[in-house]
Each structure stands twice: as C-alpha cells, then as structure tokens.
Amino acid sequence: MTVKGADVDMVLNVLGGKGLYQHVQLLLMQLCSFSSDFQLLAMIFIGRIIPHKCSAPPNGTDITIPGVELSSSNYTVEYGQCNINIKYNSTANTSINTEHSLPCIYGMTYTDRKDASIVSQFDLVCERGALGDLPQTLLILGQAIGALVLPFFSDRYGRKPTNIISYVCVIGIGVGTAFSNSYITFAILRLLMGIVQQGMVLSLTTFSMEVYSTQYRRYVAVITTVVAGVSFVSMTPFGYFLRMESWRTQQLAFCSVSLYIVIEVIFLDESLRWLVANGKYDKALKNVKKAAKWNKVDVNVVVDKFNEMIEKQTPATSEAKDGHLLLNEGETKPVEKIEKYSLLDILKRRKLALNTVILWYLWCTASLSYFGLYFTSSSLVGDIYLNYFLNALMEFPSGIIFFLLVDRVGRKKTLAIFFAVCGIGMIIATIIKVTSDSYAASICVTIFSMVGKIGAGGAFGACFFYTPEIFPTNLRNVGLGSTSVAARVGGMLGPFSRLLAQHISWGPAAIFGGCCLLATILIIFLPETTGKELPQTMADVKLLYKKIPERLDSRNQGWTDKYK
Template identity: 45%
Template sequence: MADKTSSVDLVLDALGGTGRYQMFQYFVCMFSALSASFQLLNIVFVGRDVAHTCKAPVNTSDIYLITDNELIQANDSKISFEKCNIRVEANISGNISTSKLSCIYGYEYMEGKDTSLMSDMDIVCDKEHLQGFAQTLLITGQGIGAFVLPTFSDRYGRRPLHFVSHLCFLGFGVGVAFAPTYTVFLVLRVVLGFLQQGIVLTNITITIEIFPSRHRKLSGLLTSMIWTVCNAFIALIAYLMQTYSWRTTQLVYCSVSLYVFVEFFLLDESLSWLITNNKTKQVTKNLKKAARMSGKDCHTVLNVYKKIQKQHESEKSLTESLLGSKDQGVNGKTETVKEKDKTKPSFLDLMKRKRLAANVFVLWFVWITDSLTVFGLFMTSYSLVGSPHVNFVLYSLLEAPAAIALYFTVDRYGRKKTSVALHGIAGVALLAATVCKFVGEGSLWSPIAVTVFSFIGMFGASGAWGTACLFTPEMFPTNLRNFGLGTSSAFSRVGGMLAPFSSLLAEYVEWAPGTIFGVCCLLATVLVNVLPETMGRELPQTVDDVEAWHKKTDDKEAKEMDTFPMARPKGPMEC
C-alpha cells in the first residue's frame, strides 16, 4: 500500500532526485548555518583569556599603608604585581615577611581591556568561575528551544519558524555586542541559544526532506562539509580581528544574519511537510516552480503527484468503508473519518511502546555523548601544542574527512555499524590521549601524542554526531520528526552545558575529562545496537511504520534461528 512518504520520494524523483531546484533550495537553506555556527562557538575567541596582572596605583607607597603587617610598613619592601595578587615582601632581620593583597586597584591587561569580553568586564581571578556560564547558558537556551520550537515547525511548517528565528537571531546578536554588563550578556546568550535551535533544527529537517531516501546521505555529507567551513571561518575572523574590540568582532560575526532578508524570497516550504499535511494548492505551485528550474516537464511531475493523490483517496475511501462498517457493527454507530483524522500522533505514542521508547532513550544518550565530546574538545583546544587559532581550525577541518567517511559507509554498511565504528574510534583515541598525558608527563613525546590522539578523537566524535543527525530524523514519523529531532538535540545540550567546565575539572583531576569522553563514546557503541537499521528505508509516516521495522527484524532473526538450530538458545531439557 502506498503512503504519503513514498509519494514524496516519487515526486522528488520526478524532479530529478538531486535536480537544480533541490540543490538550490538546499544551499539557500544551509547558508544560514554561518549564522548558527558563528554564535555557537565564537565565545572561544570573543571570551578568551587575556594575560593580565594587578594594576599599580599612582603612588606605590600607598600599598604599604594598607598592609596588615606593621613590620612591612616600617621597612623598605619589594612589591610584585602578579596575576591575581599584589605581593609585598620585606627582608626583616634576615627573614622574608610576605603579605598578599587582592587586585584592589583593578587589572592591567597586556592586549587592551576591550579585546575580550572577560577582560572588558573583569571576569577574572575570583570571578573566573563565571566564564564557563557564557557558553553553558547559550546551550541551556538551545535545550529550551529544542523542546519548544519543533512543535511549531511540525504544526505550522518549517519555513515560518526558520525565518522568524533567523530574523530575531540577527536582532539579539546585535544586542549582545552592546551588552552593558555581564548579566545582560548572559541573558541575551540564553535567548540566542533558544533562537539558534529554530535555525538549526529546521535546517536539518528541510535538507533531509528535500532529497529522496536514496540521496539522504548526500545531505549528510554536504551539511557536515558546510559546518566544517563555517567553524573554520570562526577562527579566521578571530585571527583577523585580534586587535579590535570584542564588540566589533561580535558585530562582524552576526552580520552574516543579514542574509535572512535574501533568504525570505528564495526558500520554499518543505514538499514533504506540504504533502503530508494536504496543502495541495501550495504543493502544485511549488512543483511547477521546481519543474521549471530543474528542466523537467511540468505536466509529467504534476501527473505523478495527482496519480498518487488519487491512489491515496481510493485507499482512504476503502479504509473509511471498512472502519465505518466495523464501528457500526460493534458500537451501533458510525465514527466519521473526519473525527479520526483529528487524532494525530503524539510523543506519548512512542513512550507507550517499549521498543520505541528504548530507541528514543538511546538516541538521547548518543546526542549527549557526541555533544559533550565535540564541545569539550573545542573548548580545550587552547591546551594543545601550537596556536589556539590553528588548533581550532584543525579541529574544524577534521569534520571534513569524517563527513567523507560517513558518506561512503552509511549506505554500504548501514547507519548502525557506521555509528558503532566512529564512536569506537573516538572512545579508544581519547582514552589513549589520557593515558599518554598521564604516563608521559614531562616528556617531549607526550604533548605530541596527546594532540594526535585528540585529533583522532575529534574525527570519530564529529563523524558519530553527523551519523546521529542523519539517523535521528529517519527514526521518527513525519508529524513527529522535527519534535523527535528537537528532543534529541535538547538532551545533547546536557553534554554541551558540561563541556565548558571540562578544563576546570582538569585542573583538579587531569585525567578525568578524557576518561569521561572516552568511556561515554565506548558505551554508545554498545547502546546503538538497540536501534533498528534505517538504511534503504523510506521515511516513516506513522508510529506503526517505525514499530514494523522492529517486527521485521525480529521475524528475520527468528527465521535465522530456525534455519540454523545450533544458533538457537538451548532450553533446560537440551543442556
């Protein structure tokens, strides 16, 4: 029996599969990834640490008057202006007496006070623990947005949510550059995180739905490559803006969001959403435009759509007849199909079925792990050997080979095996980096080995996350797809919120961050096996479609066990 999902694939194939219209719409949509990625990771440079010392007063002798040590006040002393203390030392009868003062006169920054957000607002020394909140609160906003916004996307369409989010994102991005206090900055970062999810989640959904099922991996490859370029540009802009105020740098980063005014006239609604929600008039209009752009015969494309619509109507009439007869025979009354159509799938439908609920929980854990690992590695890039700008770019560029590996494996070996392999690579590499750091402490080879294994870990983690981005939308029916992707993305923010504090944890337990990253990745390799394989399957329309995948897998395994009795578990009497 045909369904609306298969009709989408047939229509997209009639347009050429990867025709000019589809590729044009893909790149129109994905150009907004510049906006989303810039505000997500620019804090690495906008909020970087700037070398500083305590500021000296106009009259240095004033320092003697405020020390508690009377002997120091009475003797000539040596004053040192350190990073977070003013050290006052005096040689008294051969003994060194020391007194420490806080930076009561403020701070002296080596590169200029307004170079970084943290130096501009004096978020250093006793306030240093507040630095991590700049990223944590943005990711908190992402989590809230991932839970709230997908409902609007599934109900009103991908396009309206995308534009509203992008436009507001521009406004609040400019607002961040003029934040008068750190508190205001943090509040605006929460809002940016919330709106960023409106851009990212609709991007993923639109670009997945714009190609037929056999070309979905192309979307995954292109998306990963585009994010690689976007992230690399973050470091490039930061390098070119080193001598400018962080506020000017922030304006440069958010200026790319002006693209929203161009995008408004170019981006169309997802055909998958329009067809599933019976927006026949808009589907017809968009198909005519798509056929002209792709060089396809307009009538041929429309005939494909109309033929499938007629098939749906005949199937619907048959279903109505059968349901009506059954309801009237059992209940003595007829339930109209119009009333049945009002019953739409909800997320609770997934939670009520054990196998499907297990899928959801595994996906959530995978997203948490991938987010924690990738963001944790980005946030600690400055601790590796070499320039932090170069390390950041290298980390970003590693997503390119990961995406290429993903492209050639997901349709050959499947989503599950690809995810298992990449999580395994990340887990082993990061644990190896931790061991090298611990065993080779103080040696020449240790920093190099740690850097190499960390890069391998980033390769595996970013590739695994790319697999999850492709895998997750395929696991949910159409009217829950954006919501399912949104909840998974929301749970990933748990990892993202913890990632900024990984460097703080390393100061107390140096081996802890790498161990946590590695163990979580290895655990993900085990849990992914719970999920059904989606390779070669069309996007599901209903919850029953997803559950049917499990039933087919169970039936296949049962047949294999009957065919090969030696592989069948032995009963008590067979031992």
C-alpha cells in the first residue's frame, strides 16, 4: 500500500498547514523565477528595433548605377530604411525624370550605437528582418523540448536537483549569450536557453504546489503571481537605465540575478511529498523535524503523525539498510518498490488521458490567445519601456482575481471565467480597432486589450495551478511538462495572427474567440479539485471525481471525513 496524499496532508496540517517553514521554502523556490523570467523576456530589450536607414557611399564617393551616367548635378538621392531611391535625368532627354531603387549596398546606419541591440549588431533588418524574431521562436521551441524531456528527471531524481542543475545551465548559457560573436551562435544559445529554462519553471511549479496542505494551495497562486509580477516589473529599470549600453552589457546584467542560486543551494529542502512518494523516509523525517522547529510545533507530535503515516504502508520506521527497512525490534523487511511511471501510463488510463488531452487544449489556447492579443493589438504603441511596464502590471490584477475566485467558485469555474474574459476582450478590441481609428476608439482598444491581457494572464496562472492537481506525484512533472509543450505550440502559432489579419481582418478574433469558447465547454469534463488532496497514486486520481465532504474540522484544518 502506498502513502496517500491525504496522509501527507495530515503531517502538513500538524505542522500548521502554512507555517513559517512552508512560507520560506516556497519563497526560496519562487525567487529563482527572476532568473528564468529575465532570460525569457530579455529579447524585449536586447533585441529591440533600432531606427535605421541605408548608409551613404563611404568617403564621399558618388553612387553608381550600371549603364547610367550620373553626375552630381543630374540626380538626387533619398536613403530609406531598406532602399536607396535615386531620381535622375536621362542623358538622352533631360526633361524626363527617371527613378531607380537600390538595396542598401553600402550597409546600414542606425540612430543608436551599433551594438545597442542584436538587431543592429547583426543587421537583422529589411530582408533579414525575420531573423530578428527567430531567436525568440527558437527559445519557445526549446521550451517545448525541455518540457517534454526534463520533467522525467524531476519526477525521478527530485525537484531540487533538477531545478539547481537547470539553474546552473541557465547561468552558463546566459553568460555565453552575452559573448556571442555571430548570429548563428546567438540563435543556438537561445534554443538551449529555452530547454533548460523549462527545467527551472516546471520543477518550480511542481515544488510550489507540493509545499502546502490542500486548503492552503491557493496561497501558492497568489505568491507565485506576486513574485512573477515583481520579476517582470523589475526588468523595466534594468532595461531603461542600461538602454545606452550595449546589448551584451544588458544581457550580463540580466544574468546577475542568477547569483541567487547560492542561497537556494544552501537553504532549499526537497519536496516532502516527493520524498514520501519515493520512499525516502529518512530525509523526509529530517525535514519534518526541521519544519516543526521552525513552526514552533511540538516535534514529538509531528514525528508521531509522520510515523502513523508511514505505518499505513509498513510497520517499519523510516530508516533503511541494504534495501530493507529496520523494524522496531531490529528485524528487517524488504522495502516496498516504488512505482515509476511515464507519459504512456497517463494515456493508458481513460479518465487521466481525457483530462490530459483537454489540458493540452487549454494550455495551447491560453498561449495562443495571449500571443495573438499581443500581436493583433495596436493600442500599445510608443515607448517600449512604458508598454512593457503596463503589460507587466497586468499580472497583479489577474492574481488578485484568481485568489478571490479559486476557492469560492472552484477551479473549473475560475478557468472558464478567465478564458471567457480573455476571448471577449480580444474580440471587442479587434472589432473596435477595425471599425474605427478615432482617439476615443484607441482608448477603448487599450482598455479592452488590458482586460484581455488580464484574462490571458489569469488563464495561464489557473492552468499552472490546476494542472498539478490532476496528476499523481510520480507523474506530476511529466504531466505538467506535456501540457507545457502544448502551450509552446500555441506560442509559436500566435505571431502568425498578425499575418492573417493582413488578409482577413476578422480572422484572428474569430479564431481566438472560438478557441476560448470551446475551452470553456471542455472544462466541464474536467474534475473539480477544490478542497481535495494532491493525488499520490493512480488510484487517487479516481477520487477526484467523487464529491468532497462538506464538514470541515477547524481543529485539524482538514476534511475530517476523509481522514476517518
């Protein structure tokens, strides 16, 4: 018999449910999101578009056109962004003006220093303009690869080691990116950054969901949203005050926040749920005793509850030797083998497979909607630092709304509300943008775009919060990783909405609105997880479809009927 999520919750409740130890552990893990977020969004600043135009001939020489005789008195030149436009009088008939266009054969001139951005550094403009967005697309592709591969290591070897190893790789690749001497090197490093960045994000998300007992999990979403919002907003002064420096200096500055890894290595403990689910009872007991001291709870009471939890699986204590548990009388008994699962095990089980497919769609839609709104909205124009700051601020209202709704109306209704808000906001903003270009209309577009961003941000946050509650412990990171892959597919499709809008103006709104509407319908088929323990085993997943007890015992802060 395997230890259940309810049993782990019993220990966490005795520890106080949400005591100092849990708060500190969650914050220690959450703060590493600064490093992942900074690298994820660095392209906004190091890849910004620098105003440019074609360069004039060097050393004051004249422009030459093959087969045409030009003199300083019979032609004029206009240096455009991507072409050199020449107007000249034909030598055969001076009354006829002829126009000729040349590419930027003498290079580019930028209004800022050459190394202010990778765009200017590697001349990613005009016919090479698509290459300027490619590194970010490669990073999203890398995230998909990382989300597919790295969760295995988190579920097999632990949340902490996976996070720290990914963290070290993020630092190394981030610093290496700053010294890229070619565009190809830069692009490859961005792909690798996406892979290891997902190792951090997924282990962080799973760890965070496992810190608290069931009834306090919504606090995870609030703390996650606040930390993410502060992380996004804090990039603004980095970008603004270093805007006159080279992109290499900015990239190194973004890497500086990764020095936090030293604190994480020293003070962060492994997830208690993972330790218990994988039979590492000695380490789990050590962390439980530490938590009891931090939370000022009677250690003996906590240890007794911990032993009670373990005894439901075996009458042994937590110590083991040579593959055997040491019994109280000194006898030994073989340690029960802990089951290991893969993504294939998810798809073999009908209910879990259905949940997973729906979650894939929800994640893809949330990502597609977010990036689609970003690329189709014309309301956020002007200073890139102000625009970025406004977008980052939208993380806070979505987090507040989530906190107020998630336990009151439930996970499923919260998801549906955010998807509906996102879809409606995008549709209305797009309709107004297409039908009117007045000043009043632009204000309305801005308002509804912000509403849509709140919905998109809330949908993402709700998906991150809800998804780990669906999968059992030894499949939690694998399941979350598979849904993250679906999100990357949506993220890569989102930018194409701008191209679609050029041919069918109502196309993006119809697609995004329809996708969000379908998402709200599919949510009906998912189980409600409000007030239920995180499933430890495959069997626990079936319990998600059963109604929870209505009586809440304030003495143990748990669902008492569940523990009887």
